[in-house]
Amino acid sequence: GENVEQHPSTLSVQEGDSAVIKCTYSDSASNYFPWYKQELGKRPQLIIDIRSNVGEKKDQRIAVTLNKTAKHFSLHITETQPEDSAVYFCAASRGARKSNYQLIWGAGTKLIIKP
Amino acid sequence: DTAVSQTPKYLVTQMGNDKSIKCEQNLGHDTMYWYKQDSKKFLKIMFSYNNKELIINETVPNRFSPKSPDKAHLNLHINSLELGDSAVYFCASSRGTGQEKLFFGSGTQLSVL
Numbered sequence: 001g002e003n004v005e006q007h008p009s010t011l012s013v014q015e016g017d018s019a020v021i022k023c024t025y026s027d028s029a030s031n032y033f034p035w036y037k038q039e040l041g042k043r044p045q046l047i048i049d050i051r052s053n054v055g056e057k058k059d060q061r062i063a064v065t066l067n068k069t070a071k072h073f074s075l076h077i078t079e080t081q082p083e084d085s086a087v088y089f090c091a092a093s094r095g096a097r098k099s100n101y102q103l104i105w106g107a108g109t110k111l112i113i114k115p
Numbered sequence: 116d117t118a119v120s121q122t123p124k125y126l127v128t129q130m131g132n133d134k135s136i137k138c139e140q141n142l143g144h145d146t147m148y149w150y151k152q153d154s155k156k157f158l159k160i161m162f163s164y165n166n167k168e169l170i171i172n173e174t175v176p177n178r179f180s181p182k183s184p185d186k187a188h189l190n191l192h193i194n195s196l197e198l199g200d201s202a203v204y205f206c207a208s209s210r211g212t213g214q215e216k217l218f219f220g221s222g223t224q225l226s227v228l
Contacts, residue, residue: 032213043205043221044205089158095212095213095215101214103160103213103217105159
C-alpha cells in the first residue's frame with residue numbers, strides 16, 4: 001500500500017539553529033502535503049500545508065519545500081525556539097477537499113530544542 | 116469557544132467493560148473522524164463520517180462502533196474493552212471529505228486495566 005516515510009525520528013538542535021525534517025511518499029498521484037505539530041499532551045495542529053502545483057511555501061519561521069520528481073517534501077524551521085519542541089507529522093494525500101482519498105501519515109519526528 | 120470538543124479527557128476502565136467517547140464540533144464542518152494514537156505516537160484513522168454517512172471504515176475490530184446523530188456530532192462506542200485498546204483517541208473534523216486542514220479535539224486518554 002501507499003506509505004510516507006519520515007526522517008529523522010528524533011532531532012535535537014541548539015536553540016537558534018535551523019531544523020529540517022524530511023518525508024518521502026510512494027504515491028506519485030499525491031497532491032496535498034500537510035504538516036502537523038503536536039506538543040506534549042496536546043492535540044495535533046496543522047502548521048503548514050502545500051499542494052503539488054507549488055514548490056515552496058513559507059509562513060514566518062517555517063517553510064515547506066516539495067520535490068515532485070524525487071517524491072519528497074521537507075519542513076524547515078529557522079531560528080528555533082523552545083516552543084518549537086514537539087512531535088511533527090508529515091502526511092500526503094491525493095485528495096482535494098471534496099474527495100475521500102486517504103491521508104497517509106508519517107511516523108512523526110520528535111524535535112528537541114536545546115537551550 | 117472550543118472548535119472540536121470531546122469527552123471525557125481521561126477514561127480508566129476494566130477489561131471487558133463498554134465505554135463511549137463523545138465528540139462535537141462547532142465549525143460547521145461536513146466531515147468528522149476518529150483517530151487512534153498509540154504509545155509510539157503513530158496516528159491511525161479509524162472512521163470518517165460525512166454528513167452522517169460513513170465514508171471511511173478502516174480495519175478496526177467490530178467492537179468499535181461509531182455513531183453520528185448529526186453532522187456536528189460523532190461518538191465512539193467500544194464494547195468488551197481489551198488491554199490493547201489503551202491509547203489516545205482523537206476526534207477531528209474538516210470542511211470536505213479529503214482530510215484537508217483537520218481540526219483535532221483534545222483527545223481521550225483511554226487506559227484499560
